[in-house]
Amino acid sequence: ITGPRSPDQVYSEGQPYSFFLTKVHGIQNQYNQVLAMDIKDILSPIMGTLQASCQFNYMFEIPWLMKQYPEQFRSKPLLLVHGFTAGNKTALEIEATKYSNIKFCQARLEMIYGTHHTKMMMLLYEEGMRVVIHTSNLVERDWYQKTQGMWISPLFPKLKKEENKSNFSRGDSPTNFKKDLLDYIGSYKAYQLKDWQQNIADHDMSSAKVVIIGSSPGRHMAENKHKFGHMRLRKVLNTHGPPKDFVKSWPVIGQYSSIGSLGATKDAWLATEFLQSLATVEGSSCVPLASINLKLIFPTKDNVRCSLEGYPAGASIPYSINVAKKQTYLTSYFHHWISKGRGRSRAMPHIKSYCRPSPSSQEVAWFLVTSANLSKAAWGALEKKGSQLMIRSYELGVLFLPKFFGSKKTIPVSSDINDTDKLLLPYDLPLKPYQKEDRPWIWDIAYKELPDCNGNMWCPS
Numbered sequence: 252i253t254g255p256r257s258p259d260q261v262y263s264e265g266q267p268y269s270f271f272l273t274k275v276h277g278i279q280n281q282y283n284q285v286l287a288m289d290i291k292d293i294l295s296p297i298m299g300t301l302q303a304s305c306q307f308n309y310m311f312e313i314p315w316l317m318k319q320y321p322e323q324f325r326s327k328p329l330l331l332v333h334g335f336t337a338g339n340k341t342a343l344e345i346e347a348t349k350y351s352n353i354k355f356c357q358a359r360l361e362m363i364y365g366t367h368h369t370k371m372m373m374l375l376y377e378e379g380m381r382v383v384i385h386t387s388n389l390v391e392r393d394w395y396q397k398t399q400g401m402w403i404s405p406l407f408p409k410l411k412k413e414e415n416k417s418n419f420s421r422g423d424s425p426t427n428f429k430k431d432l433l434d435y436i437g438s439y440k441a442y443q444l445k446d447w448q449q450n451i452a453d454h455d456m457s458s459a460k461v462v463i464i465g466s467s468p469g470r471h472m473a474e475n476k477h478k479f480g481h482m483r484l485r486k487v488l489n490t491h492g493p494p495k496d497f498v499k500s501w502p503v504i505g506q507y508s509s510i511g512s513l514g515a516t517k518d519a520w521l522a523t524e525f526l527q528s529l530a531t532v533e534g535s536s537c538v539p540l541a542s543i544n545l546k547l548i549f550p551t552k553d554n555v556r557c558s559l560e561g562y563p564a565g566a567s568i569p570y571s572i573n574v575a576k577k578q579t580y581l582t583s584y585f586h587h588w589i590s591k592g593r594g595r596s597r598a599m600p601h602i603k604s605y606c607r608p609s610p611s612s613q614e615v616a617w618f619l620v621t622s623a624n625l626s627k628a629a630w631g632a633l634e635k636k637g638s639q640l641m642i643r644s645y646e647l648g649v650l651f652l653p654k655f656f657g658s659k660k661t662i663p664v665s666s667d668i669n670d671t672d673k674l675l676l677p678y679d680l681p682l683k684p685y686q687k688e689d690r691p692w693i694w695d696i697a698y699k700e701l702p703d704c705n706g707n708m709w710c711p712s
């Protein structure tokens with residue numbers, strides 16, 4: 252079909268991977284008609300008759316959010332799960348005063364510098380329940396001219412009464428989606444989430460094909476060491492990852508919109524502990540790391556300057572000069588943000604994704620879309636001789652593994668929107684490495700030499 256599609260048509264065209272990007276204002280139509288959804292599409296009555304919803308996120312603009320729900324759903328119970336404290340928490344509650352259907356759950360953040368990054372919608376319908384795990388804040392500018400990703404679950408039917416009496420794991424999938432989602436939500440230890448835990452338990456999620464990869468703040472040790480963060484990814488790839496010899500020469504790609512302090516050298520965390528997890532293969536995680544080619548995608552200052560939003564796009568790419576100057580070794584890993592295939596080279600990335608592509612770029616051994624940036628806060632850092640993993644923030648993502656999509660060893664990928672039978676990547680392959688004059692975007696320094704596409708300079712105060 253050519254021309255505008257209804258959300259359910261876009262949804263079915265995106266199966267079986269169900270990985271979509273957000274629509275972008277100001278690019279050619281065809282790039283928004285294929286495998287792209289707006290928040291209004293997700294919340295459309297065509298996707299289900301809403302009874303209640305729960306929005307996990309980091310940033311919220313409540314009046315804007317309410318307008319994204321269809322009129323007839325705006326009075327349905329809405330639970331907002333956030334990480335705000337003190338003044339920010341009060342401000343959020345004041346913003347919601349006039350909406351009597353809104354309730355709050357403040358996620359515990361006991362680790363300093365931790366944030367509640369997780370972005371998830373749980374949608375309870377008359378017809379069943381749907382889960383959306385994505386990368387966009389619930390603010391207008393995150394859904395306007397950025398590249399954002401989302402996984403939209405199937406419509407999970409309600410379990411018949413007698414079925415779910417036994418225990419929570421009734422109606423789970425081969426990927427343990429339901430159990431892992433309940434474990435993640437359980438890690439909040441918040442009574443306000445009890446009803447939604449029950450909603451999950453009450454639904455048949457056996458059709459979920461993705462694996463949950465979450466992060467929850469804390470020091471995770473012993474049997475919990477592989478429950479979250481990069482050790483969770485290591486465990487899942489150890490169990491379900493590619494055969495060692497099959498991917499020997501395959502690179503690993505990290506793509507994100509912010510970078511934390513990763514240590515003074517590549518061997519402090521990035522090229523050792525973190526790469527060890529990303530490069531994990533079936534049956535063993537002991538891979539000679541020096542042989543693995545790690546490629547990082549991060550927008551250059553010119554990518555931002557020439558973007559649809561201009562320099563202001565950089566207000567959502569918070570890489571600070573004080574962090575960057577301590578880790579100039581990263582530049583040798585960096586690659587441009589280029590997304591010609593998806594029409595999004597000028598729609599700056601706020602999506603975070605990781606994958607293991609073949610040298611030919613035709614297939615991947617796995618693909619992960621997540622809220623987790625390139626930071627120890629998000630992925631965790633091993634402590635006490637590797638006996639515990641310290642994570643500061645809440646994060647959530649979904650991992651696509653070949654075996655759960657019926658194929659033997661790989662998932663075919665493309666960035667050409669005509670290949671809708673493949674997993675469509677958010678950026679072009681092969682990647683373009685930084686040249687020596689390229690600089691990563693840094694958000695807290697001035698750019699006064701060249702104006703952006705709106706004729707403005709960037710003078711952060």
Ligand SMILES: O=C(O)c1c[nH]c2c(Br)cccc2c1=O
Binds near residue numbers: 388
């Ligand atoms: O995870 C996210 O969505 C984000 C986390 N931190 C941010 C900061 Br700090 C400044 C501006 C934007 C973001 C952001 O978008």
